[in-house]
Amino acid sequence: MSHTSTATPAAFPLTIHPHWRAAAEARGFGILQRVKDRYHLLLSCKACGATHMSKIFVVMNSQPQCPRCIEARWQADAEAAGLQWAGRDPQSRHHGFYIADCRHRLRRQFELIKRAAAGTCDVRCELCQQQKEQEEAEAQGWELIGPDPDGGPNYRLYRHPECGHEQRVARANMQTGRFGCGLCGEDWPAAPSHLYAMQFKLLNGTCLVKLGFSRNPDSRLRHQLLKHRDLDAKILKTVPMATGQLALQTEKRLHAKLQAGFPDLVAPPDLYAGELRVKSEVYFADAAQVIFAMLDAIEPEEDS
Ligand SMILES: [Zn+2]
Ligand SMILES: [Zn+2]
Ligand SMILES: [Zn+2]
Structure with a gap:
Protein backbone atom coordinates (compact mmCIF):
# COMPACT_ATOMS: atom_id res chain seq x y z
CA MET A 1 0.00 0.00 0.00
CA SER A 2 1.26 3.44 -0.92
CA HIS A 3 1.35 6.13 1.74
CA THR A 4 2.35 8.91 -0.64
CA SER A 5 -1.02 9.25 -2.35
CA THR A 6 -2.53 12.73 -2.32
CA ALA A 7 -5.39 11.62 -0.10
CA THR A 8 -3.22 10.91 2.93
CA PRO A 9 -1.03 13.49 4.67
CA ALA A 10 2.75 13.16 4.14
CA ALA A 11 4.46 11.06 6.78
CA PHE A 12 7.27 13.64 7.05
CA PRO A 13 7.42 17.42 7.61
CA LEU A 14 7.07 19.69 4.56
CA THR A 15 8.78 22.78 5.93
CA ILE A 16 11.73 24.08 3.86
CA HIS A 17 14.07 26.14 6.04
CA PRO A 18 15.58 29.35 4.60
CA HIS A 19 19.16 28.25 5.33
CA TRP A 20 18.55 25.14 3.24
CA ARG A 21 17.41 27.34 0.36
CA ALA A 22 20.50 29.50 0.77
CA ALA A 23 22.82 26.50 0.74
CA ALA A 24 21.09 24.97 -2.30
CA GLU A 25 21.16 28.30 -4.11
CA ALA A 26 24.89 28.67 -3.49
CA ARG A 27 25.45 25.25 -5.09
CA GLY A 28 23.36 25.90 -8.17
CA PHE A 29 20.03 24.39 -7.18
CA GLY A 30 16.53 25.43 -6.18
CA ILE A 31 14.49 23.44 -3.68
CA LEU A 32 11.07 22.36 -5.00
CA GLN A 33 9.79 20.33 -2.05
CA ARG A 34 10.62 17.74 0.54
CA VAL A 35 10.15 14.18 -0.72
CA LYS A 36 10.33 10.52 0.28
CA ASP A 37 11.12 10.95 3.99
CA ARG A 38 12.39 13.60 6.35
CA TYR A 39 15.94 13.41 4.93
CA HIS A 40 15.29 14.21 1.25
CA LEU A 41 14.66 17.24 -0.96
CA LEU A 42 13.64 17.53 -4.60
CA LEU A 43 16.12 19.90 -6.28
CA SER A 44 15.94 21.67 -9.61
CA CYS A 45 19.21 22.34 -11.46
CA LYS A 46 19.73 25.95 -12.43
CA ALA A 47 21.97 25.00 -15.32
CA CYS A 48 19.64 22.60 -17.12
CA GLY A 49 16.30 22.65 -15.28
CA ALA A 50 16.31 18.92 -14.51
CA THR A 51 15.08 17.78 -11.11
CA HIS A 52 16.62 15.19 -8.87
CA MET A 53 16.31 13.96 -5.33
CA SER A 54 19.09 14.73 -2.89
CA LYS A 55 19.69 14.24 0.80
CA ILE A 56 19.41 17.41 2.88
CA PHE A 57 22.77 16.44 4.32
CA VAL A 58 24.39 16.64 0.88
CA VAL A 59 22.83 20.02 0.14
CA MET A 60 24.14 21.40 3.43
CA ASN A 61 27.59 19.79 3.46
CA SER A 62 28.76 19.07 -0.07
CA GLN A 63 27.87 19.51 -3.71
CA PRO A 64 24.72 17.89 -5.14
CA GLN A 65 25.28 16.48 -8.63
CA CYS A 66 22.66 16.99 -11.29
CA PRO A 67 22.39 13.65 -13.18
CA ARG A 68 21.51 15.35 -16.45
CA CYS A 69 24.47 17.76 -16.26
CA ILE A 70 26.82 14.89 -15.41
CA GLU A 71 25.58 12.93 -18.38
CA ALA A 72 25.97 16.02 -20.59
CA ARG A 73 29.62 16.28 -19.45
CA TRP A 74 30.24 12.61 -20.23
CA GLN A 75 28.71 13.15 -23.64
CA ALA A 76 30.83 16.23 -24.28
CA ASP A 77 33.96 14.33 -23.20
CA ALA A 78 33.01 11.52 -25.57
CA GLU A 79 32.62 13.88 -28.49
CA ALA A 80 35.88 15.65 -27.71
CA ALA A 81 37.56 12.24 -27.68
CA GLY A 82 36.09 11.45 -31.11
CA LEU A 83 33.50 9.00 -29.81
CA GLN A 84 29.75 8.82 -29.67
CA TRP A 85 28.21 8.61 -26.20
CA ALA A 86 26.13 5.46 -25.79
CA GLY A 87 25.06 5.65 -22.17
CA ARG A 88 26.44 4.73 -18.79
CA ASP A 89 27.18 1.20 -17.71
CA PRO A 90 24.49 0.20 -15.22
CA GLN A 91 26.97 -2.29 -13.73
CA SER A 92 29.60 0.30 -12.81
CA ARG A 93 29.55 3.90 -11.60
CA HIS A 94 32.91 4.52 -13.29
CA HIS A 95 32.17 3.23 -16.79
CA GLY A 96 30.23 4.28 -19.83
CA PHE A 97 29.66 2.93 -23.32
CA TYR A 98 30.96 4.66 -26.43
CA ILE A 99 30.65 4.05 -30.15
CA ALA A 100 33.95 4.39 -32.01
CA ASP A 101 34.32 5.44 -35.66
CA CYS A 102 34.57 1.78 -36.62
CA ARG A 103 31.05 1.35 -35.11
CA HIS A 104 32.33 -0.95 -32.38
CA ARG A 105 30.91 -0.35 -28.92
CA LEU A 106 33.58 0.28 -26.32
CA ARG A 107 33.29 0.20 -22.52
CA ARG A 108 35.61 2.72 -20.90
CA GLN A 109 36.18 4.54 -17.63
CA PHE A 110 34.85 8.09 -17.62
CA GLU A 111 38.27 9.23 -16.40
CA LEU A 112 40.03 7.73 -19.38
CA ILE A 113 37.65 9.42 -21.82
CA LYS A 114 38.21 12.69 -20.01
CA ARG A 115 41.95 12.29 -20.51
CA ALA A 116 41.42 11.32 -24.15
CA ALA A 117 39.24 14.41 -24.58
CA ALA A 118 42.13 16.47 -23.20
CA GLY A 119 44.49 14.73 -25.64
CA THR A 120 46.67 13.05 -23.01
CA CYS A 121 45.83 9.49 -24.05
CA ASP A 122 44.34 7.48 -26.89
CA VAL A 123 41.16 5.46 -27.08
CA ARG A 124 41.89 2.51 -29.29
CA CYS A 125 39.30 -0.04 -30.35
CA GLU A 126 40.79 -3.32 -29.14
CA LEU A 127 38.65 -5.35 -31.55
CA CYS A 128 39.93 -3.48 -34.60
CA GLN A 129 43.45 -3.45 -33.25
CA GLN A 130 43.37 -7.18 -32.68
CA GLN A 131 41.89 -7.80 -36.10
CA LYS A 132 44.57 -5.65 -37.70
CA GLU A 133 47.32 -7.54 -35.90
CA GLN A 134 45.68 -10.86 -36.79
CA GLU A 135 45.66 -9.86 -40.45
CA GLU A 136 49.30 -8.81 -40.28
CA ALA A 137 50.14 -12.23 -38.86
CA GLU A 138 48.06 -14.07 -41.44
CA ALA A 139 49.75 -12.21 -44.25
CA GLN A 140 52.99 -13.85 -43.02
CA GLY A 141 51.37 -17.25 -42.55
CA TRP A 142 51.07 -16.96 -38.75
CA GLU A 143 48.26 -16.65 -36.22
CA LEU A 144 48.14 -14.09 -33.46
CA ILE A 145 47.56 -15.78 -30.10
CA GLY A 146 47.69 -12.76 -27.83
CA PRO A 147 49.90 -10.45 -25.81
CA ASP A 148 53.53 -11.26 -25.04
CA PRO A 149 53.62 -13.72 -22.12
CA ASP A 150 56.74 -11.87 -20.93
CA GLY A 151 54.82 -8.59 -20.90
CA GLY A 152 56.80 -6.84 -23.65
CA PRO A 153 54.64 -4.08 -25.12
CA ASN A 154 56.19 -4.48 -28.58
CA TYR A 155 55.98 -8.27 -28.67
CA ARG A 156 53.08 -10.65 -29.24
CA LEU A 157 52.69 -14.40 -29.00
CA TYR A 158 52.12 -16.03 -32.39
CA ARG A 159 51.52 -19.51 -33.62
CA HIS A 160 52.83 -21.06 -36.79
CA PRO A 161 49.94 -23.19 -38.11
CA GLU A 162 52.29 -25.00 -40.47
CA CYS A 163 54.09 -26.70 -37.58
CA GLY A 164 52.09 -25.73 -34.50
CA HIS A 165 55.03 -23.85 -33.00
CA GLU A 166 54.29 -20.86 -30.76
CA GLN A 167 56.77 -18.05 -30.36
CA ARG A 168 57.17 -14.42 -29.30
CA VAL A 169 57.84 -12.09 -32.19
CA ALA A 170 58.20 -8.32 -32.20
CA ARG A 171 55.16 -6.93 -33.95
CA ALA A 172 57.36 -4.83 -36.22
CA ASN A 173 59.16 -8.00 -37.35
CA MET A 174 55.84 -9.73 -37.97
CA GLN A 175 54.78 -6.80 -40.13
CA THR A 176 57.89 -7.09 -42.29
CA GLY A 177 58.35 -10.86 -42.06
CA ARG A 178 61.93 -10.48 -40.77
CA PHE A 179 62.02 -13.55 -38.54
CA GLY A 180 61.94 -17.32 -38.87
CA CYS A 181 59.97 -20.08 -37.22
CA GLY A 182 61.93 -21.55 -34.33
CA LEU A 183 60.66 -25.02 -35.15
CA CYS A 184 60.34 -25.48 -38.88
CA GLY A 185 62.81 -22.89 -40.12
CA GLU A 186 62.57 -20.11 -42.58
CA ASP A 187 62.02 -21.98 -45.77
CA TRP A 188 58.37 -22.99 -45.49
CA PRO A 189 57.14 -20.38 -47.99
CA ALA A 190 59.41 -21.91 -50.63
CA ALA A 191 59.10 -25.55 -49.61
CA PRO A 192 56.50 -27.91 -51.14
ZN1 LIG B 1 21.63 20.02 -14.58
ZN1 LIG C 1 36.64 -1.23 -33.81
ZN1 LIG D 1 56.98 -23.44 -37.96
Whole structure:
Protein backbone atom coordinates (compact mmCIF):
# COMPACT_ATOMS: atom_id res chain seq x y z
CA MET A 1 0.00 0.00 0.00
CA SER A 2 1.26 3.44 -0.92
CA HIS A 3 1.35 6.13 1.74
CA THR A 4 2.35 8.91 -0.64
CA SER A 5 -1.02 9.25 -2.35
CA THR A 6 -2.53 12.73 -2.32
CA ALA A 7 -5.39 11.62 -0.10
CA THR A 8 -3.22 10.91 2.93
CA PRO A 9 -1.03 13.49 4.67
CA ALA A 10 2.75 13.16 4.14
CA ALA A 11 4.46 11.06 6.78
CA PHE A 12 7.27 13.64 7.05
CA PRO A 13 7.42 17.42 7.61
CA LEU A 14 7.07 19.69 4.56
CA THR A 15 8.78 22.78 5.93
CA ILE A 16 11.73 24.08 3.86
CA HIS A 17 14.07 26.14 6.04
CA PRO A 18 15.58 29.35 4.60
CA HIS A 19 19.16 28.25 5.33
CA TRP A 20 18.55 25.14 3.24
CA ARG A 21 17.41 27.34 0.36
CA ALA A 22 20.50 29.50 0.77
CA ALA A 23 22.82 26.50 0.74
CA ALA A 24 21.09 24.97 -2.30
CA GLU A 25 21.16 28.30 -4.11
CA ALA A 26 24.89 28.67 -3.49
CA ARG A 27 25.45 25.25 -5.09
CA GLY A 28 23.36 25.90 -8.17
CA PHE A 29 20.03 24.39 -7.18
CA GLY A 30 16.53 25.43 -6.18
CA ILE A 31 14.49 23.44 -3.68
CA LEU A 32 11.07 22.36 -5.00
CA GLN A 33 9.79 20.33 -2.05
CA ARG A 34 10.62 17.74 0.54
CA VAL A 35 10.15 14.18 -0.72
CA LYS A 36 10.33 10.52 0.28
CA ASP A 37 11.12 10.95 3.99
CA ARG A 38 12.39 13.60 6.35
CA TYR A 39 15.94 13.41 4.93
CA HIS A 40 15.29 14.21 1.25
CA LEU A 41 14.66 17.24 -0.96
CA LEU A 42 13.64 17.53 -4.60
CA LEU A 43 16.12 19.90 -6.28
CA SER A 44 15.94 21.67 -9.61
CA CYS A 45 19.21 22.34 -11.46
CA LYS A 46 19.73 25.95 -12.43
CA ALA A 47 21.97 25.00 -15.32
CA CYS A 48 19.64 22.60 -17.12
CA GLY A 49 16.30 22.65 -15.28
CA ALA A 50 16.31 18.92 -14.51
CA THR A 51 15.08 17.78 -11.11
CA HIS A 52 16.62 15.19 -8.87
CA MET A 53 16.31 13.96 -5.33
CA SER A 54 19.09 14.73 -2.89
CA LYS A 55 19.69 14.24 0.80
CA ILE A 56 19.41 17.41 2.88
CA PHE A 57 22.77 16.44 4.32
CA VAL A 58 24.39 16.64 0.88
CA VAL A 59 22.83 20.02 0.14
CA MET A 60 24.14 21.40 3.43
CA ASN A 61 27.59 19.79 3.46
CA SER A 62 28.76 19.07 -0.07
CA GLN A 63 27.87 19.51 -3.71
CA PRO A 64 24.72 17.89 -5.14
CA GLN A 65 25.28 16.48 -8.63
CA CYS A 66 22.66 16.99 -11.29
CA PRO A 67 22.39 13.65 -13.18
CA ARG A 68 21.51 15.35 -16.45
CA CYS A 69 24.47 17.76 -16.26
CA ILE A 70 26.82 14.89 -15.41
CA GLU A 71 25.58 12.93 -18.38
CA ALA A 72 25.97 16.02 -20.59
CA ARG A 73 29.62 16.28 -19.45
CA TRP A 74 30.24 12.61 -20.23
CA GLN A 75 28.71 13.15 -23.64
CA ALA A 76 30.83 16.23 -24.28
CA ASP A 77 33.96 14.33 -23.20
CA ALA A 78 33.01 11.52 -25.57
CA GLU A 79 32.62 13.88 -28.49
CA ALA A 80 35.88 15.65 -27.71
CA ALA A 81 37.56 12.24 -27.68
CA GLY A 82 36.09 11.45 -31.11
CA LEU A 83 33.50 9.00 -29.81
CA GLN A 84 29.75 8.82 -29.67
CA TRP A 85 28.21 8.61 -26.20
CA ALA A 86 26.13 5.46 -25.79
CA GLY A 87 25.06 5.65 -22.17
CA ARG A 88 26.44 4.73 -18.79
CA ASP A 89 27.18 1.20 -17.71
CA PRO A 90 24.49 0.20 -15.22
CA GLN A 91 26.97 -2.29 -13.73
CA SER A 92 29.60 0.30 -12.81
CA ARG A 93 29.55 3.90 -11.60
CA HIS A 94 32.91 4.52 -13.29
CA HIS A 95 32.17 3.23 -16.79
CA GLY A 96 30.23 4.28 -19.83
CA PHE A 97 29.66 2.93 -23.32
CA TYR A 98 30.96 4.66 -26.43
CA ILE A 99 30.65 4.05 -30.15
CA ALA A 100 33.95 4.39 -32.01
CA ASP A 101 34.32 5.44 -35.66
CA CYS A 102 34.57 1.78 -36.62
CA ARG A 103 31.05 1.35 -35.11
CA HIS A 104 32.33 -0.95 -32.38
CA ARG A 105 30.91 -0.35 -28.92
CA LEU A 106 33.58 0.28 -26.32
CA ARG A 107 33.29 0.20 -22.52
CA ARG A 108 35.61 2.72 -20.90
CA GLN A 109 36.18 4.54 -17.63
CA PHE A 110 34.85 8.09 -17.62
CA GLU A 111 38.27 9.23 -16.40
CA LEU A 112 40.03 7.73 -19.38
CA ILE A 113 37.65 9.42 -21.82
CA LYS A 114 38.21 12.69 -20.01
CA ARG A 115 41.95 12.29 -20.51
CA ALA A 116 41.42 11.32 -24.15
CA ALA A 117 39.24 14.41 -24.58
CA ALA A 118 42.13 16.47 -23.20
CA GLY A 119 44.49 14.73 -25.64
CA THR A 120 46.67 13.05 -23.01
CA CYS A 121 45.83 9.49 -24.05
CA ASP A 122 44.34 7.48 -26.89
CA VAL A 123 41.16 5.46 -27.08
CA ARG A 124 41.89 2.51 -29.29
CA CYS A 125 39.30 -0.04 -30.35
CA GLU A 126 40.79 -3.32 -29.14
CA LEU A 127 38.65 -5.35 -31.55
CA CYS A 128 39.93 -3.48 -34.60
CA GLN A 129 43.45 -3.45 -33.25
CA GLN A 130 43.37 -7.18 -32.68
CA GLN A 131 41.89 -7.80 -36.10
CA LYS A 132 44.57 -5.65 -37.70
CA GLU A 133 47.32 -7.54 -35.90
CA GLN A 134 45.68 -10.86 -36.79
CA GLU A 135 45.66 -9.86 -40.45
CA GLU A 136 49.30 -8.81 -40.28
CA ALA A 137 50.14 -12.23 -38.86
CA GLU A 138 48.06 -14.07 -41.44
CA ALA A 139 49.75 -12.21 -44.25
CA GLN A 140 52.99 -13.85 -43.02
CA GLY A 141 51.37 -17.25 -42.55
CA TRP A 142 51.07 -16.96 -38.75
CA GLU A 143 48.26 -16.65 -36.22
CA LEU A 144 48.14 -14.09 -33.46
CA ILE A 145 47.56 -15.78 -30.10
CA GLY A 146 47.69 -12.76 -27.83
CA PRO A 147 49.90 -10.45 -25.81
CA ASP A 148 53.53 -11.26 -25.04
CA PRO A 149 53.62 -13.72 -22.12
CA ASP A 150 56.74 -11.87 -20.93
CA GLY A 151 54.82 -8.59 -20.90
CA GLY A 152 56.80 -6.84 -23.65
CA PRO A 153 54.64 -4.08 -25.12
CA ASN A 154 56.19 -4.48 -28.58
CA TYR A 155 55.98 -8.27 -28.67
CA ARG A 156 53.08 -10.65 -29.24
CA LEU A 157 52.69 -14.40 -29.00
CA TYR A 158 52.12 -16.03 -32.39
CA ARG A 159 51.52 -19.51 -33.62
CA HIS A 160 52.83 -21.06 -36.79
CA PRO A 161 49.94 -23.19 -38.11
CA GLU A 162 52.29 -25.00 -40.47
CA CYS A 163 54.09 -26.70 -37.58
CA GLY A 164 52.09 -25.73 -34.50
CA HIS A 165 55.03 -23.85 -33.00
CA GLU A 166 54.29 -20.86 -30.76
CA GLN A 167 56.77 -18.05 -30.36
CA ARG A 168 57.17 -14.42 -29.30
CA VAL A 169 57.84 -12.09 -32.19
CA ALA A 170 58.20 -8.32 -32.20
CA ARG A 171 55.16 -6.93 -33.95
CA ALA A 172 57.36 -4.83 -36.22
CA ASN A 173 59.16 -8.00 -37.35
CA MET A 174 55.84 -9.73 -37.97
CA GLN A 175 54.78 -6.80 -40.13
CA THR A 176 57.89 -7.09 -42.29
CA GLY A 177 58.35 -10.86 -42.06
CA ARG A 178 61.93 -10.48 -40.77
CA PHE A 179 62.02 -13.55 -38.54
CA GLY A 180 61.94 -17.32 -38.87
CA CYS A 181 59.97 -20.08 -37.22
CA GLY A 182 61.93 -21.55 -34.33
CA LEU A 183 60.66 -25.02 -35.15
CA CYS A 184 60.34 -25.48 -38.88
CA GLY A 185 62.81 -22.89 -40.12
CA GLU A 186 62.57 -20.11 -42.58
CA ASP A 187 62.02 -21.98 -45.77
CA TRP A 188 58.37 -22.99 -45.49
CA PRO A 189 57.14 -20.38 -47.99
CA ALA A 190 59.41 -21.91 -50.63
CA ALA A 191 59.10 -25.55 -49.61
CA PRO A 192 56.50 -27.91 -51.14
CA SER A 193 53.25 -28.08 -49.22
CA HIS A 194 49.74 -29.51 -49.31
CA LEU A 195 46.19 -28.35 -49.08
CA TYR A 196 44.09 -30.77 -47.09
CA ALA A 197 40.54 -31.49 -45.98
CA MET A 198 40.22 -33.24 -42.64
CA GLN A 199 37.18 -34.60 -40.88
CA PHE A 200 36.59 -34.54 -37.13
CA LYS A 201 33.84 -36.06 -35.09
CA LEU A 202 33.36 -34.12 -31.87
CA LEU A 203 32.48 -35.90 -28.66
CA ASN A 204 28.90 -34.66 -29.00
CA GLY A 205 28.68 -36.40 -32.39
CA THR A 206 28.92 -33.30 -34.60
CA CYS A 207 30.93 -33.90 -37.76
CA LEU A 208 33.20 -31.08 -38.90
CA VAL A 209 35.56 -30.52 -41.81
CA LYS A 210 38.70 -28.44 -41.75
CA LEU A 211 40.36 -27.04 -44.82
CA GLY A 212 43.99 -26.06 -44.34
CA PHE A 213 47.51 -26.35 -45.63
CA SER A 214 50.55 -28.06 -44.24
CA ARG A 215 53.87 -29.41 -45.33
CA ASN A 216 52.85 -32.62 -43.62
CA PRO A 217 49.07 -32.94 -43.18
CA ASP A 218 49.38 -36.32 -41.48
CA SER A 219 51.67 -35.02 -38.74
CA ARG A 220 49.56 -31.92 -38.40
CA LEU A 221 46.50 -34.05 -37.78
CA ARG A 222 48.15 -36.43 -35.34
CA HIS A 223 50.33 -34.05 -33.37
CA GLN A 224 48.84 -30.58 -33.51
CA LEU A 225 45.15 -30.28 -34.20
CA LEU A 226 43.58 -32.60 -31.68
CA LYS A 227 43.32 -31.71 -28.04
CA HIS A 228 42.35 -35.30 -27.19
CA ARG A 229 44.11 -38.21 -28.85
CA ASP A 230 41.00 -40.36 -29.01
CA LEU A 231 39.01 -37.87 -31.07
CA ASP A 232 37.72 -39.47 -34.27
CA ALA A 233 39.62 -37.71 -37.05
CA LYS A 234 40.90 -38.47 -40.54
CA ILE A 235 42.33 -36.84 -43.64
CA LEU A 236 39.78 -36.87 -46.45
CA LYS A 237 41.82 -35.40 -49.26
CA THR A 238 45.16 -33.71 -49.90
CA VAL A 239 46.40 -31.74 -52.88
CA PRO A 240 50.15 -31.18 -53.33
CA MET A 241 51.17 -27.55 -53.81
CA ALA A 242 54.45 -26.34 -55.28
CA THR A 243 55.23 -24.04 -52.34
CA GLY A 244 53.97 -23.13 -48.88
CA GLN A 245 53.36 -19.59 -50.05
CA LEU A 246 51.16 -20.78 -52.89
CA ALA A 247 49.36 -23.17 -50.52
CA LEU A 248 48.72 -20.32 -48.09
CA GLN A 249 47.37 -18.00 -50.76
CA THR A 250 45.16 -20.69 -52.24
CA GLU A 251 43.87 -21.71 -48.84
CA LYS A 252 42.93 -18.09 -48.01
CA ARG A 253 41.14 -17.75 -51.33
CA LEU A 254 39.11 -20.93 -50.75
CA HIS A 255 38.14 -19.85 -47.23
CA ALA A 256 36.96 -16.51 -48.54
CA LYS A 257 34.88 -18.30 -51.17
CA LEU A 258 33.40 -20.69 -48.63
CA GLN A 259 32.60 -17.97 -46.15
CA ALA A 260 30.96 -15.79 -48.78
CA GLY A 261 29.09 -18.55 -50.59
CA PHE A 262 28.17 -20.86 -47.72
CA PRO A 263 28.05 -18.82 -44.53
CA ASP A 264 25.66 -21.34 -42.95
CA LEU A 265 28.30 -24.05 -43.22
CA VAL A 266 30.92 -22.15 -41.19
CA ALA A 267 31.11 -23.88 -37.79
CA PRO A 268 31.09 -21.49 -34.82
CA PRO A 269 34.45 -21.71 -32.94
CA ASP A 270 32.68 -22.23 -29.60
CA LEU A 271 31.52 -25.55 -30.93
CA TYR A 272 35.01 -27.05 -31.27
CA ALA A 273 37.25 -24.82 -29.14
CA GLY A 274 37.42 -27.51 -26.44
CA GLU A 275 38.50 -30.26 -28.79
CA LEU A 276 40.49 -28.76 -31.66
CA ARG A 277 43.55 -26.54 -31.59
CA VAL A 278 42.24 -24.21 -34.27
CA LYS A 279 40.30 -20.99 -34.04
CA SER A 280 38.58 -20.80 -37.41
CA GLU A 281 38.39 -22.32 -40.87
CA VAL A 282 36.26 -25.22 -39.73
CA TYR A 283 33.00 -26.14 -41.43
CA PHE A 284 30.05 -28.43 -40.89
CA ALA A 285 30.28 -31.82 -42.60
CA ASP A 286 27.88 -30.71 -45.32
CA ALA A 287 30.67 -28.48 -46.65
CA ALA A 288 32.80 -31.51 -47.55
CA GLN A 289 31.43 -31.90 -51.07
CA VAL A 290 31.95 -28.20 -51.81
CA ILE A 291 35.49 -28.37 -50.46
CA PHE A 292 36.28 -31.48 -52.51
CA ALA A 293 35.01 -29.73 -55.63
CA MET A 294 37.19 -26.72 -54.86
CA LEU A 295 40.25 -28.88 -54.25
CA ASP A 296 39.60 -30.81 -57.47
CA ALA A 297 39.29 -27.55 -59.37
CA ILE A 298 42.65 -26.16 -58.26
CA GLU A 299 44.65 -29.24 -59.23
CA PRO A 300 45.01 -28.48 -62.94
CA GLU A 301 45.35 -24.74 -62.48
CA GLU A 302 47.93 -24.51 -59.71
CA ASP A 303 49.83 -27.79 -59.51
CA SER A 304 52.71 -26.62 -61.62
ZN1 LIG B 1 21.63 20.02 -14.58
ZN1 LIG C 1 36.64 -1.23 -33.81
ZN1 LIG D 1 56.98 -23.44 -37.96
